[in-house]
Amino acid sequence: MKKLVHGTLALGTAAFLACAAITVQAADAAATNAADDTFTIGALFAMTGKADWYGKVMGQGARLAVDEINAKGGVAGTRLALAIEDHKGGVAKDAVSGMNRLINMHDVKAVLTSFTPSTLAIAPIADQKNIILFNGGGVGQSMIGAARDIFHNRSLSSDLGVSAVAWAIDNGHDRVAQLVWKTDAGDDVVKVVNPYVEKHGGELAAIETMDPGAASIDTQVAKIRASKPDVIGLWMFSPDPGTAMKRIREFGMDTPVIGIEYTPDVQNIGGKYMEGYHFMADYFQATDDNPWGQAFAKAYQAAYGEAPEFYAANYYDAVYLIADLLRQAKEAGEPVIDGDVLAGYLRANPAVDTVYGGKMVFQDNGVASKPVALFEVKDGKPVFQKYVTAQ
Numbered sequence: 001m002k003k004l005v006h007g008t009l010a011l012g013t014a015a016f017l018a019c020a021a022i023t024v025q026a027a028d029a030a031a032t033n034a035a036d037d038t039f040t041i042g043a044l045f046a047m048t049g050k051a052d053w054y055g056k057v058m059g060q061g062a063r064l065a066v067d068e069i070n071a072k073g074g075v076a077g078t079r080l081a082l083a084i085e086d087h088k089g090g091v092a093k094d095a096v097s098g099m100n101r102l103i104n105m106h107d108v109k110a111v112l113t114s115f116t117p118s119t120l121a122i123a124p125i126a127d128q129k130n131i132i133l134f135n136g137g138g139v140g141q142s143m144i145g146a147a148r149d150i151f152h153n154r155s156l157s158s159d160l161g162v163s164a165v166a167w168a169i170d171n172g173h174d175r176v177a178q179l180v181w182k183t184d185a186g187d188d189v190v191k192v193v194n195p196y197v198e199k200h201g202g203e204l205a206a207i208e209t210m211d212p213g214a215a216s217i218d219t220q221v222a223k224i225r226a227s228k229p230d231v232i233g234l235w236m237f238s239p240d241p242g243t244a245m246k247r248i249r250e251f252g253m254d255t256p257v258i259g260i261e262y263t264p265d266v267q268n269i270g271g272k273y274m275e276g277y278h279f280m281a282d283y284f285q286a287t288d289d290n291p292w293g294q295a296f297a298k299a300y301q302a303a304y305g306e307a308p309e310f311y312a313a314n315y316y317d318a319v320y321l322i323a324d325l326l327r328q329a330k331e332a333g334e335p336v337i338d339g340d341v342l343a344g345y346l347r348a349n350p351a352v353d354t355v356y357g358g359k360m361v362f363q364d365n366g367v368a369s370k371p372v373a374l375f376e377v378k379d380g381k382p383v384f385q386k387y388v389t390a391q
Contacts, residue, residue: 002375033154037074039326039337040081041319042108044118046099049088050213051238054114054311055261058137059084061312062112062306068299075323076330083108084317090115099125109320109338112149112315116140116185123147132339134322136314139237141188145367148343149343152322153314153360153368160260160280160351161189161235163372163388167278168231168258169202170283177206177229177255179220179244181236189260190236204267205229212240221247234259241277249273262375262382274377283373283384284313290357319356324352 017173044064045055060133066082073170074080075374082105085098093119102108103125104321111126113119114137123328126133133150135143142151146157167175180186187324190207206227208220221244228373232248232255234241241259245267248257258278286297296316300308325342334341346352371387 015236036200037078038081039075039110040083040106040108041112042099042102042106043082043084043315044087044095044111044113044122045084046089046115047084047109047332049089049263051115052087053238054137055084055086056112057309057311058112058315060300061308061314061316064296064300064303064312065316065323069320069323075326076091077134078326078330080323081106084153086201087115087118088264089119092117094281096119103129108177110134110342112136112318115344116143116183116347119128119143119150119311120146120184123150125356126150126339130171130338130340132322132342134318134327136318137311139188140183140185141191142184142366147296149153149339151286151343151346151362151366151368153354153370155282155372156183156367157189157260158192159367160372161193161233164233164258164260164278164280165193165197165202166200167374167388168233168256169197169200171256173231173256174202175205175228175230176202176233177224178208178233178235179203179217179224179232180209181240182209182211185237186235189233193233193235198252210236210240210244212236214240214243217247218251221253224248225251225253229255231255232257234261237261239265240273241279241296242266242271244272245270246279261379263338267377267380272380274380277377278385279382280372280388281375282310282314282370283375283387284308284310284356285384287357290355291349292353293355293357296355313355320355321346321352325343 045058047055066080070079087095099122110132115137116138119138126147133147135152136154139156141156189277206224208223210217234244257302260280262279286293325345328345329337329341351359354360360370362368371389373387374385375382
């Protein structure tokens with residue numbers, strides 16, 4: 001079985017490099033915009049703050065795609081540029097400020113977005129300015145239809161949550177307790193998990209909520225222990241699954257735990273207590289029958305010194321998809337190319353090539369249909385178990 005590899009970087013160094021990356025890439029976009037034929041793709045990532053690991057990886061995937069496309073002559077004679085703005089971990093006001101800078105400084109018509117709160121914050125602006133949005137990282141169900149032209153090549157929290165409890169029930173873990181982020185992303189999982197558990201003969205043992213980054217969750221964990229569950233679902237995101245696993249085990253519970261997130265930060269916080277943790281996630285692997293995926297993995301390793309995460313693959317994919325939509329629009333002689341025009345071509349042909357191999361298909365709700373992967377943490381590393389089709 002192949003192991004999922006995560007890149008690590010000290011927080012202070014990451015923040016410094018992230019700030020430098022923003023400056024360099026924005027300067028690159030500004031310089032290339034001076035040319036007549038340049039199409040700038042905007043991006044809103046978490047480049048600083050506690051979630052800067054995501055921004056680093058997402059930005060690396062997008063940058064690699066832009067560089068590859070330009071090295072091949074661009075898109076029908078048009079060069080691509082990438083301008084990245086920092087939403088500082090999903091802060092709505094920073095996302096709005098960044099979106100406005102992308103529009104005013106770079107006249108973007110396509111934006112790579114991430115994190116649910118920041119995406120929801122910029123959605124009305126995208127509609128007003130006819131900008132197409134591609135989300136390869138955020139998982140909140142509330143993003144579906146938030147903007148007129150928003151598309152997701154990331155499995156959303158509902159798909160991950162349902163797949164997680166389906167695995168639990170299939171393995172005889174019928175009595176389900178849940179520890180949930182008190183956010184839209186957490187609520188979205190509960191809304192689909194609860195009916196699924198009840199429909200498939202399971203029982204809801206307990207549902208406890210926590211604020212992201214809460215200093216103490218002892219009360220919630222104690223209540224979950226008292227409910228005597230067969231399995232515990234963690235519907236939260238980095239780095240809190242590490243905190244939750246640590247406290248669950250320190251409370252003496254050896255109950256199976258399944259979640260929907262795992263990152264280096266999760267492992268660092270959870271440490272030895274992460275052993276046996278199962279989670280559902282998107283997963284990229286460069287298989288022998290996928291030459292494009294193999295080429296991407298090799299180029300990414302050479303450029304950044306680490307294997308590509310699925311976040312990198314998702315935004316690499318998104319840039320190539322935008323480039324193909326731009327190509328179609330240019331070849332059709334569209335007099336004005338904006339987000340609405342690009343979205344029209346995607347809706348007309350929703351089955352698109354993907355670096356994951358073969359085709360992914362965007363459904364009517366804008367979410368790409370794709371399998372998710374089950375992992376188990378062993379010896380401090382996430383080990384791929386199998387692919388699961390979201391129920």
